[in-house]
Amino acid sequence: MTNGSAQLEAPTLDLIISLQQVLYKEARLMDQERYSEWVEMLAEDLHYFMPGIETRYRRDETDQIGDQTRMAYYNDNLDDLKKRLRRLETGTAWSEDPATRYTHLITNVEVELSDQEDHFRVYSNFLAYRNRNERDQDTLLGNREDLWRRKGSSFELVKRLIVLKQNILLSKNLNVYL
Amino acid sequence: MDTNLIKKTMGFNHLIDINEGWVDRRVFCEQDIYEQELYRIFARSWLFVAHESQIPNAGDFVTTSMGEDGVIVSRQKDGAVKVFLNSCPHRGNKVCFADAGNARRFTCNYHGWAFDSAGSLMGMHEEYCYDPGDIDKSTHGLKQVAHVDNYKGLIFANFDPDARSLEQWLGDFRWYLDILLDNEDGGTELIGGCIKSEINANWKLGVENFIGDAYHAGWTHDSGSRAMNNGEPFPPVDMENSFHASINGHGWEFGLEGMGDLVLLGRPKVIEYYNRIRPDMAKRLGEMRSKIFGSVASASIFPNISFLPGISTFRQWQPKGPWKFELKTWVIVNKAMPDDIKDEVTRGVMQTFGPGGAFEMDDGENWENCTTVNRGVVTRQEKLHYRCGINRKVDDHPVLPGLVYRGQYNDANQRNFYQHWVDMMEAPTANDIPYRWEPKFSGLETRDFAGLNDLKNGGK
Ligand code: FES
Numbered sequence A: 001m002t003n004g005s006a007q008l009e010a011p012t013l014d015l016i017i018s019l020q021q022v023l024y025k026e027a028r029l030m031d032q033e034r035y036s037e038w039v040e041m042l043a044e045d046l047h048y049f050m051p052g053i054e055t056r057y058r059r060d061e062t063d064q065i066g067d068q069t070r071m072a073y074y075n076d077n078l079d080d081l082k083k084r085l086r087r088l089e090t091g092t093a094w095s096e097d098p099a100t101r102y103t104h105l106i107t108n109v110e111v112e113l114s115d116q117e118d119h120f121r122v123y124s125n126f127l128a129y130r131n132r133n134e135r136d137q138d139t140l141l142g143n144r145e146d147l148w149r150r151k152g153s154s155f156e157l158v159k160r161l162i163v164l165k166q167n168i169l170l171s172k173n174l175n176v177y178l
Numbered sequence B: 001m002d003t004n005l006i007k008k009t010m011g012f013n014h015l016i017d018i019n020e021g022w023v024d025r026r027v028f029c030e031q032d033i034y035e036q037e038l039y040r041i042f043a044r045s046w047l048f049v050a051h052e053s054q055i056p057n058a059g060d061f062v063t064t065s066m067g068e069d070g071v072i073v074s075r076q077k078d079g080a081v082k083v084f085l086n087s088c089p090h091r092g093n094k095v096c097f098a099d100a101g102n103a104r105r106f107t108c109n110y111h112g113w114a115f116d117s118a119g120s121l122m123g124m125h126e127e128y129c130y131d132p133g134d135i136d137k138s139t140h141g142l143k144q145v146a147h148v149d150n151y152k153g154l155i156f157a158n159f160d161p162d163a164r165s166l167e168q169w170l171g172d173f174r175w176y177l178d179i180l181l182d183n184e185d186g187g188t189e190l191i192g193g194c195i196k197s198e199i200n201a202n203w204k205l206g207v208e209n210f211i212g213d214a215y216h217a218g219w220t221h222d223s224g225s226r227a228m229n230n231g232e233p234f235p236p237v238d239m240e241n242s243f244h245a246s247i248n249g250h251g252w253e254f255g256l257e258g259m260g261d262l263v264l265l266g267r268p269k270v271i272e273y274y275n276r277i278r279p280d281m282a283k284r285l286g287e288m289r290s291k292i293f294g295s296v297a298s299a300s301i302f303p304n305i306s307f308l309p310g311i312s313t314f315r316q317w318q319p320k321g322p323w324k325f326e327l328k329t330w331v332i333v334n335k336a337m338p339d340d341i342k343d344e345v346t347r348g349v350m351q352t353f354g355p356g357g358a359f360e361m362d363d364g365e366n367w368e369n370c371t372t373v374n375r376g377v378v379t380r381q382e383k384l385h386y387r388c389g390i391n392r393k394v395d396d397h398p399v400l401p402g403l404v405y406r407g408q409y410n411d412a413n414q415r416n417f418y419q420h421w422v423d424m425m426e427a428p429t430a431n432d433i434p435y436r437w438e439p440k441f442s443g444l445e446t447r448d449f450a451g452l453n454d455l456k457n458g459g460k
């Protein structure tokens, strides 16, 4: 993850709070499966990326996070993501009925100005809890690095890098957005 | 391997009857049966351990499991590949913790025994503590797997010193494998990295799903099909012009329409690409195989590899006890593809058959529940129905090798998979495993034959 922002000004408290609120709203929409509203928060030029993470030795120079030609859980533009979401609207996504219960916790929010006007780098951590049927449950934890762009009185998500802290995904699927 | 462990007679014939068409659920849940699978199947089968492209350079390695035995697959200076146990002969510690990388040495963390990339013991920490006669370093390397061989880029290994050759193991299934592995000059490669996930289901459920279960696709994957293909349901199958073919427990189910799987990948550029190379593919592999490519199809290599030619997902179901498997997912592409097409394929695969894929998401849920219900001791005594299409055998198909059945909605490949499972569970040695399909292409390059009817001409 790059950080060329040493010389940039500090963000205002207002900006920090507004962006924090945006992240919380996003989490709430996901918890409530209000995906069509979530999609409204995404930019036309979205890149939504969650690389697969292999276990490798420290000396290994493979760029597991930056190299986008490698295997990734998500490497989506807006259309790709909409396609995935379309599955839920069909009414025949059997494994989603009964519904999964989700809670997203978003923490460690850090806002930075970027060198592009009206674009803000936002770091955060997430904990996504899922529970299905009787006792089927799992927890996904990791870091995110976002780029948000000012849009009218709010913001839209332009880039999201998600680094999940699991080597083997310790669950049968990924029916959750992070 | 201790053959006493294998000979300990349990008897498995009563668990399956493919002529009646049923399978006893205990094969999906009982610990004793599972343990015997590890000895009789995984320790005696040719198992996929790596693709050539994962370890191109000397010192490159990947780690994987053969059954539940952890191994290191390591490229040698002379280009050969060695496969050895990932367990130190001193106290047994694992010697390599990475999924992949490049190493000149594997040094054990416990007492510092060091092994080279061939697995030989090179030296140890404080070596002076061993007196002359305490240890012969030349016999204390990492245990080598008995056989390693390669079919068109796929590297297989076999623990069993008495194993048949890889060519015999694959048999005429090579003719089908060429559709995936040899449809264009240059062969295939795997995209970098591997996605692993854990599913609380018996490993055989994944394999049998890919070996023949086209039937589930229209129902289970209605949502996925509509998501990927503009609201359209799963394409209808043509029961006259689609088939199951099974050889030595491997199987391929397929249509001949040439497009179904490609459409489900949801990537127009990939379709264009294949349309461009298809005439050459027809020259290379013959008409029949160029039509199988890209059709609604799925396949498994016994015991635990599966793939979708056209959709390009390539995967391995690693057993982790009767109730759990680890699924390793790769993307397989032709080396000759332009980078942007490789990228399109990779994205398409992860949108369809990654853990977050529009199709994959609904599968794991089914397999988990097919497995966990068997915790009930009454439930597990109920036999499962595998009779679909039992009377649709096609004898003497002029082109297609193997045990061929008409209509891709069929349980034929699944029945033959379980027949081979029983055959191996019962066989005292590898040479006692019966051939249910006598090989016709022995010693021949299968690429050069458009089909069985080509044999008399000696190829195209
Ligand atoms: S266990 Fe490996 S050096 Fe002792």
Ligand SMILES: [Fe+2]
Binding pocket: B209, B216, B217, B220, B221, B359, B363
């Ligand atoms: Fe499926």
